[in-house]
Amino acid sequence: xxxxxxxxxxICISLFYQQAYAISxxxxxxxxxxxxxxxxxxxxxxxxxxxxxxxxxxKAEVKPTNxxxxxxxxxxxxxxxxxxxxxxxxxxGSFIAKQVKAxxxxxxxxxxxDFAIDIAFNAANFSDESGLHAGENLTGExxxxxxxxxxxxxxxxxxxxxxxxxxxxxxxFGKAGNRFEVNGTFKQPMLNIENASLLVNEVGKMTSSVxxxxxxxxxxxxxxxxxxxxxxxxxxxxxxxMAEKSVxxxxxxxxxADWQFEIKNxxxxxxxxxxRDANIDDKNGKFAFKHMNAHLPWDYNxxxxxxxxxxxxxxxxxxxxDTKLSAVINRYxxxxxxxxxxxxxxxxxxxDLSAAxxxxxxxxxxGMNVTPISMTEFTKALGWPxxxxxxSGRVPQLTYAGKLLVMDGAMVxxxxxxxxxxxxxxxxxxxxxxxxxxxxxxxxxxxxxxxTRTFSFGDIEGKLDGDVKSMVLENWKPVRLDAxxxxxxGKHLKKISQRAVENIAALGGEGTAAALQRTxxxxxxxxxYEKIGLSCKLRQDVCEMGGVESTTTGYVIVKxxxxxxxxxxxxxxRISLSDLLxxxxxxxxxxxxxxxx
Numbered sequence: 001x002x003x004x005x006x007x008x009x010x011i012c013i014s015l016f017y018q019q020a021y022a023i024s025x026x027x028x029x030x031x032x033x034x035x036x037x038x039x040x041x042x043x044x045x046x047x048x049x050x051x052x053x054x055x056x057x058x059k060a061e062v063k064p065t066n067x068x069x070x071x072x073x074x075x076x077x078x079x080x081x082x083x084x085x086x087x088x089x090x091x092x093g094s095f096i097a098k099q100v101k102a103x104x105x106x107x108x109x110x111x112x113x114d115f116a117i118d119i120a121f122n123a124a125n126f127s128d129e130s131g132l133h134a135g136e137n138l139t140g141e142x143x144x145x146x147x148x149x150x151x152x153x154x155x156x157x158x159x160x161x162x163x164x165x166x167x168x169x170x171x172x173f174g175k176a177g178n179r180f181e182v183n184g185t186f187k188q189p190m191l192n193i194e195n196a197s198l199l200v201n202e203v204g205k206m207t208s209s210v211x212x213x214x215x216x217x218x219x220x221x222x223x224x225x226x227x228x229x230x231x232x233x234x235x236x237x238x239x240x241x242m243a244e245k246s247v248x249x250x251x252x253x254x255x256x257a258d259w260q261f262e263i264k265n266x267x268x269x270x271x272x273x274x275x276r277d278a279n280i281d282d283k284n285g286k287f288a289f290k291h292m293n294a295h296l297p298w299d300y301n302x303x304x305x306x307x308x309x310x311x312x313x314x315x316x317x318x319x320x321x322d323t324k325l326s327a328v329i330n331r332y333x334x335x336x337x338x339x340x341x342x343x344x345x346x347x348x349x350x351x352d353l354s355a356a357x358x359x360x361x362x363x364x365x366x367g368m369n370v371t372p373i374s375m376t377e378f379t380k381a382l383g384w385p386x387x388x389x390x391x392s393g394r395v396p397q398l399t400y401a402g403k404l405l406v407m408d409g410a411m412v413x414x415x416x417x418x419x420x421x422x423x424x425x426x427x428x429x430x431x432x433x434x435x436x437x438x439x440x441x442x443x444x445x446x447x448x449x450x451x452t453r454t455f456s457f458g459d460i461e462g463k464l465d466g467d468v469k470s471m472v473l474e475n476w477k478p479v480r481l482d483a484x485x486x487x488x489x490g491k492h493l494k495k496i497s498q499r500a501v502e503n504i505a506a507l508g509g510e511g512t513a514a515a516l517q518r519t520x521x522x523x524x525x526x527x528x529y530e531k532i533g534l535s536c537k538l539r540q541d542v543c544e545m546g547g548v549e550s551t552t553t554g555y556v557i558v559k560x561x562x563x564x565x566x567x568x569x570x571x572x573x574r575i576s577l578s579d580l581l582x583x584x585x586x587x588x589x590x591x592x593x594x595x596x597x
C-alpha cells in the first residue's frame with residue numbers, strides 16, 4: 001500500500017512539476033492508509049516550488065503492526081526532485097520522530113514491475129521506549145531493489161554502516177565497518193531469503209538462508225553458517241549476551257571457530273561448532289582450558305561423535321592435564337563408556353555415562369572412580385592446610401531423574417590412612433533454588449596424627465571412627481543430623497599433646513577451660529588416654545552435645561588412662577551450630593589458646 005501511494009504521489013508531483021512556472025506550492029492530505037506493515041493517518045504533504053530547488057515536507061502519524069499507539073513524525077527534503085515519472089530524489093533530508101533523528105538522502109524509482117530505493121543516512125540516532133534497540137551517530141546506507149517476473153518478486157538488499165554504534169537486544173555492535181547483504185524471492189505468502197551475508201567487524205563473515213510464511217509469521221527453515229571467524233569477537237558480540245546469567249557469561253576467549261545450524265519445520269535439524277586452538281578463561285576463576293580443539297556436532301536424524309581436546313587448564317582451582325574426551329550424541333541422548341579427566345597427578349574416571357532429554361527433562365547415570373591424587377598437591381591447589389597421603393575411591397553409580405539425584409550403593413574415599421564413605425545419598429532439585437540433600441557418612445580408622453597435624457590442632461596419636469546419620473541439608477546448610485566421633489576399637493598408640501587438650505577444652509566451653517587451668521596440665525607435654533568422643537544431635541540450628549559418657553554436670557570428651565593421664569569434660573550441652581562451627585574455625589585457624597598458669 002505504501003509503495004502504491006508513493007507511485008501515485010510521484011506521478012502527481014511529476015505532472016505538476018511540468019507546469020511549475022504556474023504553480024508555487026502543492027498540498028496533499030490523506031486521512032488514513034491501512035497496509036500489512038501498519039497504518040498511516042493525518043498525512044499532510046507539501047511541496048514548495050517557489051525557489052530554484054523545490055522542497056518537500058511531510059507530517060503524519062504512523063502505527064506499525066507491533067505498536068499499540070500512533071507515533072507522530074515529520075520528514076523534510078531540502079532539495080526535492082521528481083523530473084521523471086516514477087522517480088523521486090530527496091536530498092539533504094531529515095526524519096524526526098519521538099526518540100528518532102535521522103539526516104538522510106533518498107533515491108526512489110518505481111515502475112509497474114520493479115522498484116528500487118537507495119537511502120543514505122548520516123549521524124542518525126534512534127532508540128525505543130523499552131531500551132532494547134538504539135543507534136548512535138550511525139552513518140551508512142540501505143538499498144532495496146525488486147523485480148516482478150511471472151508473479152514472483154526477485155529482490156536484493158544491503159544494509160551497511162561505516163560509523164556509529166548499534167544495540168539490538170541482546171547484541172551490541174560497538175565498532176562500525178559492518179555489512180549485511182541479502183537476496184531472495186517473494187510469492188504470497190512465502191518470503192524466501194536465499195542468501196544473507198553478515199560481515200561483522202572483528203568477527204568475520206556469516207551466511208544464512210531463511211523461509212518465512214508472511215501469513216502465519218512462522219520462520220519455517222533456517223540455515224546459518226560461519227567459517228574461520230574470530231572466537232573472541234564471536235563470543236563478545238553473539239555468545240556472551242545470550243549466556244550472561246550462566247557460568248559462561250564472563251569469559252576471556254581467543255582462537256578461531258566454525259559454526260552452523262539448521263532449523264526445519266520449526267524444529268532444530270542440525271548444529272556444529274568447531275574450535276581451533278581456543279583458550280577459554282573464566283574471569284571468576286572457576287575454570288580455564290588452554291589450546292582447546294573441539295568438534296561438537298549434532299543432528300536430529302543421525303548419531304554424531306563429539307571430540308574435545310585441550311592441553312591443560314583448571315577446574316575449581318584443580319589443575320587439569322592434557323585431555324582427550326569423546327562421546328556419542330544421538331538426537332537428545334549422550335553416551336560414552338568411559339571419560340578420563342586428568343587432575344593433578346591423578347584422574348577422575350567416569351564410566352558408563354549416559355544422559356537423555358525426555359519431555360524437556362534430563363535423565364542420566366554415571367559411575368566414577370578416582371586414580372590416586374596427592375593430598376599435598378590437592379590441598380595446595382585449594383589453598384587449604386597442607387595434608388599428606390593420597391585421595392582415591394569410587395562412586396558406584398549416580399542416577400538423575402525427575403529432578404532427583406540418587407546414588408546407588410556407597411561412595412568410598414581413602415584419606416588419612418582410613419576411609420570416608422557416603423551412603424543413602426539423595427538430592428532433591430540439585431539445580432533449583434532450594435536443593436535438599438539427605439545422606440549418611442561413615443569415617444573409619446582415620447589416622448589422628450595426620451589429621452591433627454594438618455589442621456594445627458595439636459598432636460593426637462590414635463585412630464578415629466565417626467558417623468553422621470540422617471543428615472539433611474537445605475540449600476546446602478545443615479538442618480538435621482546425628483553426628484558422633486570416637487576412638488576406633490582395637491590396639492593402637494593413644495597419646496594426646498598439651499596443645500590438643502587445650503583445643504578440645506575450648507570446644508567444651510569456658511567451664512572446661514577453667515577446670516583445666518587448675519590441674520597439673522602445665523607440667524606435661526603429652527598424656528595417655530583411653531577414649532576420645534564427641535557428639536552432636538542437630539535439630540534446626542541447635543546442637544545437643546555429648547561425649548564418651550555422661551556426668552552429672554555434662555559429659556566426658558577425653559577419658560584418660562595410665563600415668564600421666566588427663567580427663568577433659570564438657571559442660572556446654574546445647575549450642576547453636578553457628579557458634580560450634582565458629583569455635584572449630586578459631587581453633588583450626590590457630591587463634592585459640594587456653595592460658596595455663
